[in-house]
Amino acid sequence: MxxxxxxxxxxxxxxxxxxxxxxxxxxRAxxxxxxxxxIWAQKGHQLKDRSKAKTWLFTTLYREHLGHARRSNRFPEIELEEVDYHLHSHEPDTSRGLDGKRAVELLQQLDETFRAPLALFFLQQHSYKEIAAILDVPIGTVMSRISRGKEQLRTKMRDDAEGKIINIEGKVRQNG
Incomplete structure (x- = not known):
């Protein structure tokens, strides 16, 4: 191989x-x-220390994402499946509890400033130092963004949980 x-x-x-x-x-992912x-196939040979390949790959992916986001800001993309889902979805989704999948959905609602470091830290288990290298920001900024992002995520999770009531049969329904 x-x-x-x-x-x-x-x-x-x-x-x-x-x-x-x-x-x-x-x-898009x-x-x-x-x-x-x-890009690795074209430029990876330039990396002298192969132990840094993981950080290089994550950094490159993040920069590609930012570049695409800048270019597409003028013409936002809309997934047709999402439009179709929202057009045909008349009843609220009451089956979702506050599980890992929902936490990731709520994470995706955060601003990218906080979403990227949280995803790297919790989903990919990168260290603060690795995240700082990937995002090209000081380590203190990473720590601050993770802290603030966690607080925003906690608030979203709390708001999400308060919007639902569990009845005696254990079924979840929307509050209000």
Whole structure:
């Protein structure tokens, strides 16, 4: 197996999860990961210390995401499936409890300033130092953004939980 294939096998899933937390779209996340590996194929040989490959890949993916976000700000993309879902969804979704999946959904509602460091820290288990390198910000900024992001996420989770009432049968219904 080639060195490149080993790199892809080792880092594809964590990169995809991070990309999905940023892009909020499976297709866009897959595109970001593919673009990241294409850039590695072109420029990866320039990295002298191979132990830094993981950080390099995450940094590259993040920068690709930012570049795409800047370019697409003029013409926002709308997923047709989301439009179709919202057009046909007349009843509120009352089946969701406050589980891990819902926490990730709420995380995706945060501003990217806080979403990216939280996703890297909690979903990818990167250290503050690695996150600082990936996002190209001081470590103190990372710590501050994670702290503020956690507080915003807690507030969203609390608001989400308060919007639901559990009746005696254990069924969840919307409050109000």
């Amino acid at each position: 080639s060195e490149f294939q080993d790199l892809v096998d080792q880092h594809y899933q964590p990169l995809y999860r991070f990309a999905y937390s940023l892009a909020k779209s499976p297709d 897959a595109d970001l990961v593919q673009q990241t590996f294409c």
